[in-house]
Amino acid sequence: MxxxxxxxxxxxxxxxxxxxxxxxxxxxxxxxxxxxxxxxxxxxxxxxxxxxxxxxxxxxxxxxxxxxxxxxxxxxxxxxxxxxxxxxxxxxxxxxxxxxxxxxxxxxxxxxxxxxxxxxxxxxxxxAETRGTRARITCTRKTTPGLRLVEKQAVLHGGGFNHRFSLSDAVLIKDNHVAAAGGVRAALRAAKAGASHMLRIEIEVDTLDQLAEALDEGGADVALLDNMDAAAMRQAVAMTAGRLTLEASGSMRLERVAETAATGVDYISVGALTHSAxxxxxxxxx
Known part of the structure; x- marks a missing residue:
């Protein structure tokens, strides 16, 4: 596609x-x-x-x-x-x-x-595996050093979408940020307190409990559902009810994409687009 x-x-x-x-x-x-x-x-x-x-x-x-x-x-x-x-x-x-x-x-x-x-x-x-769903395929920062600009352009040529180009584009609170900050709530509070109004905030969650914390705390625009199975992703879609953009990530092999897209997530990020093509x-x- x-x-x-x-x-x-x-x-x-x-x-x-x-x-x-x-x-x-x-x-x-x-x-x-x-x-x-x-x-x-x-x-x-x-x-x-x-x-x-x-x-x-x-x-x-x-x-x-x-x-x-x-x-x-x-x-x-x-x-x-x-x-x-x-x-x-x-x-x-x-x-x-x-x-x-x-x-x-x-x-x-x-x-x-x-x-x-x-x-x-x-x-x-x-x-092509996302046809008939709302899901979009997006790339990651797992690009060849020095060639990120053209590799991300190639993703667009293939019908995908671009994630952030650099660490300065958006706030993306990963699992190690959460651990170092003292938890989901602490990380979100710090990001909300210091981020420009022009920066979107995304937080990675490994469990539905962490997603519930993020929803309760507020402030995030996007939740990254890391290494969740299809059943958990469907629950995440129901829990958020459109309040957050949902991005599925982690071991997104080609054979998993159709099932993942059918859960109702908004984006599926795939490092393999650039690091394994x-x-x-x-x-x-x-």
């Missing part, structure tokens, strides 16, 4: 440092020595970036930027944009221009596109 209205492209000002760093890493101190020695000066080519297996694309914007940073003169034509569902063998992008430039950018472009399309494809599989097999052929 991919988004009906895919998200807008990210500002390239934010993407350029990520792509530039990857290109510098790949080119090293001496540049692409193979291409410099083997490819005749002035040689041109037409290349196609193709899907070698079916999936949902993401990272096409990033791949295009990799080619342009190596050589702004390259001509790019995107045939299947981010968020598109592609079949095996389908061409996603055509690149035309100096062969040396295409070869020097190829691996970085494919690394980004394959990784991000893998995240989008995994997300689409999870989102397989790379989609994409290739570049002249």
């Amino acid at each position: 991919t988004p009906e209205f895919p998200p807008a492209p990210l500002p390239e000002l934010l993407l350029e440092p990520l792509v530039r760093a990857a290109l510098l890493e790949d080119l090293g101190a001496g540049g692409d020595v193979t291409t410099r020695l083997v490819i005749p000066p002035g040689a041109t080519c037409r290349a196609r970036l193709r899907a070698r297996e079916a999936g949902v694309l993401s990272g096409m914007q990033v791949a295009a930027l990799a080619f342009r940073l190596v050589d702004p003169a390259l001509k790019l034509r995107t045939l299947a944009p981010d968020g598109a569902v592609v079949a095996a063998g389908e061409t996603a992008m055509e690149i035309e221009g100096p062969a040396a430039s295409v070869l020097s950018a190829e691996r970085v472009a494919l690394n980004f596109a394959g990784r991000l399309a893998g995240v989008a494809t995994t997300t689409a599989a999870y989102a 397989s790379t989609l097999d994409l290739g570049l052929d002249f």
Whole structure:
């Protein structure tokens, strides 16, 4: 299940440092020595970036930027944009221009596109399991260091939703916060007393008793139901009666999603969208 209205492209000002760093890493101190020695000066080519297996694309914007940073003169034509569902063998992008430039950018472009399309494809599989329910699939902060922005964008391309991007986005009181603060009530009281009116407050609860405490204390906007079974989640939905947004989390394997969504929770957070997604097999052929 991919988004009906895919998200807008990210500002390239934010993407350029990520792509530039990857290109510098790949080119090293001496540049692409193979291409410099083997490819005749002035040689041109037409290349196609193709899907070698079916999936949902993401990272096409990033791949295009990799080619342009190596050589702004390259001509790019995107045939299947981010968020598109592609079949095996389908061409996603055509690149035309100096062969040396295409070869020097190829691996970085494919690394980004394959990784991000893998995240989008995994997300689409999870989102499909929520059809007919109110539940939304959301990601976590379990992302590749340095790539959170583009991996979370890939989640959107796959039909999922984004959780917080950083520790500064919202108050999320986890189990260790609760333990260190002295309990659910103490943690919520401290958060309510000091949080800006612009910050939402979410609290993790491991049991229905803790959920009852949170409801009685008040102040939370969201309750994270951690590692609860379906029966407990259904009870949590009944207990809250719409007073809190409910997020189910913990060991959310694909085979559990439909049952979890049917309990009536609002969100299902899945670390596997980013930390366990397989790379989609994409290739570049002249």
